[in-house]
Amino acid sequence: xxxxxxxxxxxxxxxxxxxxxxxxxxxxxxxxxxxxxxxxxxxxxxxxxxxxxxxxxxxxxxxxxxxxxxxxxxxxxxxxxxxxxxxxxxxxxxxxxxxxxxxxxxxxxxxxxxxxxxxxxxxxxxxxxxxxxxxxxxxxxxxxxxxxxxxxxxxxxxxxxxxxxxxxxxxxxxxxxxxxxxxxxxxxxxxxxxxxxxxxxxxxxxxxxxxxxxxxxxxxxxxxxxxxxxxxxxxxxxxxxxxxxxxxxxxxxxxxxxxxxxxxxxxxxxxxxxxxxxxxxxxxxxxxxxxxxxxxxxxxxxxxxxxxxxxxxxxxxxxxxxxxxxxxxxxxxxxxxxxxxxxxxxxxxxxxxxxxxxxxxxxxxxxxxxxxxxxxxxxxxxxxxxxxxxxxxxxxxxxxxxxxxx
Amino acid sequence: xxxxxxxxxxxxxxxxxxxxxxxxxxxxxxxxxxxxxxxxxxxxxxxxxxxxxxxxxxxxxxxxxxxxxxxxxxxxxxxxxxxxxxxxxxxxxxxxxxxxxxxxxxxxxxxxxxxxxxxxxxxxxxxxxxxxxxxxxxxxxxxxxxxxxxxxxxxxxxxxxxxxxxxxxxxxxxxxxxxxxxxxxxxxxxxxxxxxxxxxxxxxxxxxxxxxxxxxxxxxxxxxxxxxxxxxxxxxxxxxxxxxxxxxxxxxxxxxxxxxxxxxxxxxxxxxxxxxxxxxxxxxxxxxxxxxxxxxxxxxxxxxxxxxxxxxxxxxxxxxxxxxxxxxxxxxxxxxxxxxxxxxxxxxxxxxxxxxxxxxxxxxxxxxxxxxxxxxxxxxxxxxxxxxxxxxxxxxxxxxxxxxxx
Numbered sequence: 100x101x102x103x104x105x106x107x108x109x110x111x112x113x114x115x116x117x118x119x120x121x122x123x124x125x126x127x128x129x130x131x132x133x134x135x136x137x138x139x140x141x142x143x144x145x146x147x148x149x150x151x152x153x154x155x156x157x158x159x160x161x162x163x164x165x166x167x168x169x170x171x172x173x174x175x176x177x178x179x180x181x182x183x184x185x186x187x188x189x190x191x192x193x194x195x196x197x198x199x200x201x202x203x204x205x206x207x208x209x210x211x212x213x214x215x216x217x218x219x220x221x222x223x224x225x226x227x228x229x230x231x232x233x234x235x236x237x238x239x240x241x242x243x244x245x246x247x248x249x250x251x252x253x254x255x256x257x258x259x260x261x262x263x264x265x266x267x268x269x270x271x272x273x274x275x276x277x278x279x280x281x282x283x284x285x286x287x288x289x290x291x292x293x294x295x296x297x298x299x300x301x302x303x304x305x306x307x308x309x310x311x312x313x314x315x316x317x318x319x320x321x322x323x324x325x326x327x328x329x330x331x332x333x334x335x336x337x338x339x340x341x342x343x344x345x346x347x348x349x350x351x352x353x354x355x356x357x358x359x360x361x362x363x364x365x366x367x368x369x370x371x372x373x374x375x376x377x378x379x380x381x382x383x384x385x386x387x388x389x390x391x392x393x394x395x396x397x398x399x400x401x402x403x404x405x406x407x408x409x410x411x412x413x414x415x416x417x418x419x420x421x422x423x424x425x426x427x428x429x430x431x432x433x434x435x436x437x438x439x440x441x442x443x444x445x446x447x448x449x450x451x452x453x454x455x456x457x458x459x460x461x462x463x464x465x466x467x468x469x470x471x472x473x474x475x476x477x478x479x480x481x482x483x484x485x486x487x488x489x490x491x492x493x494x495x496x497x498x499x500x501x502x503x504x505x
Numbered sequence: 506x507x508x509x510x511x512x513x514x515x516x517x518x519x520x521x522x523x524x525x526x527x528x529x530x531x532x533x534x535x536x537x538x539x540x541x542x543x544x545x546x547x548x549x550x551x552x553x554x555x556x557x558x559x560x561x562x563x564x565x566x567x568x569x570x571x572x573x574x575x576x577x578x579x580x581x582x583x584x585x586x587x588x589x590x591x592x593x594x595x596x597x598x599x600x601x602x603x604x605x606x607x608x609x610x611x612x613x614x615x616x617x618x619x620x621x622x623x624x625x626x627x628x629x630x631x632x633x634x635x636x637x638x639x640x641x642x643x644x645x646x647x648x649x650x651x652x653x654x655x656x657x658x659x660x661x662x663x664x665x666x667x668x669x670x671x672x673x674x675x676x677x678x679x680x681x682x683x684x685x686x687x688x689x690x691x692x693x694x695x696x697x698x699x700x701x702x703x704x705x706x707x708x709x710x711x712x713x714x715x716x717x718x719x720x721x722x723x724x725x726x727x728x729x730x731x732x733x734x735x736x737x738x739x740x741x742x743x744x745x746x747x748x749x750x751x752x753x754x755x756x757x758x759x760x761x762x763x764x765x766x767x768x769x770x771x772x773x774x775x776x777x778x779x780x781x782x783x784x785x786x787x788x789x790x791x792x793x794x795x796x797x798x799x800x801x802x803x804x805x806x807x808x809x810x811x812x813x814x815x816x817x818x819x820x821x822x823x824x825x826x827x828x829x830x831x832x833x834x835x836x837x838x839x840x841x842x843x844x845x846x847x848x849x850x851x852x853x854x855x856x857x858x859x860x861x862x863x864x865x866x867x868x869x870x871x872x873x874x875x876x877x878x879x880x881x882x883x884x885x886x887x888x889x890x891x892x893x894x895x896x897x898x899x900x901x902x903x904x905x906x907x908x909x910x911x
Binding site: 111118127310314323369376378381385394397398404482485 | 514515516517518519520521522523524525528529530531532533535541542543544545546547548549550554558576577578579580611612614617619620658660716717718775776778781782783784785786787789790791793794795796799800801802803804805806807809810813814843844845857858859891892895
């Protein structure tokens with residue numbers, strides 16, 4: 100089944116509003132029907148553009164979800180364009196008009212002519228009342244295509260798509276096989292290396308589509324198939340091949356993976372962050388319930404804070420410098436001891452744009468993790484700008500924690 | 506001039522990634538050229554769809570910005586599709602290949618065949634090297650249309666669009682007068698209130714376009730005019746009218762505004778963060794040179810960390826609870842004293858989804874700032890989800906610091 104989306108509205112083409120409705124619908128459609136949206140189109144509030152798009156999309160798609168332009172104002176004319184595309188007139192839907200009058204009466208407001216304009220729909224359309232707003236949704240057939248017209252207001256859009264559009268799409272899809280998807284999230288490997296690594300599996304799994312996505316510094320491997328029978332063996336082989344590089348599947352985040360490891364052991368963590376300046380703690384505390392496994396993080400941006408909160412010795416700072424293997428380890432051990440918890444993690448580095456030494460230029464970062472039987476330190480060099488070095492360092496420490504907390 | 510965008514990538518049709526590039530480009534195009542993107546199209550990683558879209562869009566548009574599918578992996582074949590649409594072959598660009606080899610050599614990595622595939626471009630295309638990544642961008646003419654092909658990685662996309670695509674579009678647009686823009690960034694006022702407040706100025710400045718943009722929890726007022734003579738008086742009147750609500754102009758951030766105030770006084774700041782979990786420190790340390798004015802931040806996620814690092818009394822915790830005016834003030838004063846700096850800031854609240862009390866439900870946040878002659882505390886209630894409460898709280902503390910550090 101070929102499903103497309105059409106959104107109307109100048110605000111979606113002028114940078115004012117991000118189209119979060121479509122992203123939401125895409126996920127729902129994939130989850131409930133296993134169908135990927137085949138194309139997404141955004142047009143401005145121009146009658147000729149809307150009519151042309153309705154004709155073009157309906158000529159090639161089985162179903163189109165059209166949103167926006169059903170409101171009461173001067174730039175709302177999607178129903179009019181739908182009627183024109185279908186070659187019919189606009190008629191007032193009696194139930195929709197009554198629904199609008201009732202809503203206004205309940206609020207003690209007077210109905211104006213442009214409010215009632217929302218009850219005008221293309222002749223022959225199926226009309227569905229909208230419990231979340233005044234404009235109804237309607238369903239129209241254009242040749243072999245079914246078009247669903249819904250308001251763009253997110254609350255109304257989501258309610259109507261969830262309760263009216265998706266069930267109808269499910270029926271349209273009939274006995275069509277659903278598509279299944281799995282996403283393996285990796286750290287510590289470039290996208291091109293990841294591709295090269297799994298390439299030998301392409302031929303073995305012709306019914307699986309291999310895809311890649313980068314969310315710096317994470318790289319995700321995406322497997323898409325028509326059914327579980329095709330997907331499961333490919334997923335298992337990828338997991339075996341990639342081993343520890345995979346930190347999570349699907350919706351889980353790296354922060355969530357760290358939290359799960361700690362929770363499973365009933366352990367807690369304390370951090371000391373220098374160059375990341377709180378990014379690691381901000382990520383970890385983004386997980387609901389983080390207080391069960393994160394005790395604290397000391398953002399030790401000055402040398403005195405490193406000594407005060409993490410007990411780093413003046414000698415180590417003088418001898419090795421704040422950005423060094425020795426100080427990274429002292430930071431991790433120091434906050435661990437101060438907090439009296441099982442695990443300590445630390446990061447110190449030169450994020451730039453200034454700083455650095457000949458041996459450790461800007462982009463050099465030391466990561467350390469201390470815990471029961473664990474004393475790990477890693478040196479990394481990320482020749483990026485300040486923002487990306489900080490992000491790479493924060494993700495690097497979370498990944499080191501994920502690998503070491505066992 | 507008719508400009509369209511074409512994005513390729515399954516991830517933009519499966520709900521995995523929101524297309525933030527296009528929103529960014531739309532704003533830039535409008536600000537710099539006064540041109541609205543006429544249509545936005547997203548297609549999956551399917552050769553036939555990409556080729557068809559390239560042909561359709563180029564037949565009706567003057568310029569198309571195409572993004573995505575220029576990487577090294579199996580699902581990257583935009584260059585191949587561009588060649589097919591143009592009816593030419595793919596050729597290796599010698600400079601682009603050398604650029605890829607150089608980037609890998611600098612990192613001590615081996616170039617693989619799929620990395621070098623990124624240097625293959627349609628014959629006759631203008632190739633522009635990409636200082637932010639390995640895949641080059643290229644420019645292709647299809648009949649009367651100019652197509653710009655750029656990578657979809659946001660950092661590479663933005664850099665190339667800013668420095669290469671927009672100047673070329675400006676040239677294509679011809680002698681159109683440049684428009685001037687100013688953005689006043691506000692905190693502590695809703696968008697609708699902001700609009701109502703400046704509305705009386707609309708009629709006085711008919712040559713200025715007033716626009717609004719929300720970046721939760723900031724609201725920006727955008728003034729657009731054909732020349733400085735029209736813009737300057739409108740800007741001055743808005744600044745006078747909005748007063749302290751405006752925290753920055755143009756590119757400056759709220760974190761940058763806080764840093765500038767502290768730097769101007771030669772003062773330093775220490776923080777204690779509970780519910781924001783490091784977000785405030787992460788924002789402040791995002792500013793280069795932050796170590797000159799930020800001493801530390803204690804992410805005190807547990808009660809014991811609040812006592813250990815910020816000297817909060819067990820009595821205050823027992824009497825008022827960790828989320829209270831008293832504890833917020835003790836946190837700010839405590840970290841200030843511990844760090845021996847001029848300013849202390851603190852935030853404590855219920856971010857949810859669980860927690861809260863009858864008096865202080867989830868969404869309640871206390872902010873405190875202590876400094877020379879200043880002892881300020883504010884209670885806020887943001888009935889949002891966890892992520893948005895945390896962001897509102899972090900921005901709230903930065904805004905309180907901006908207003909109090911004088």
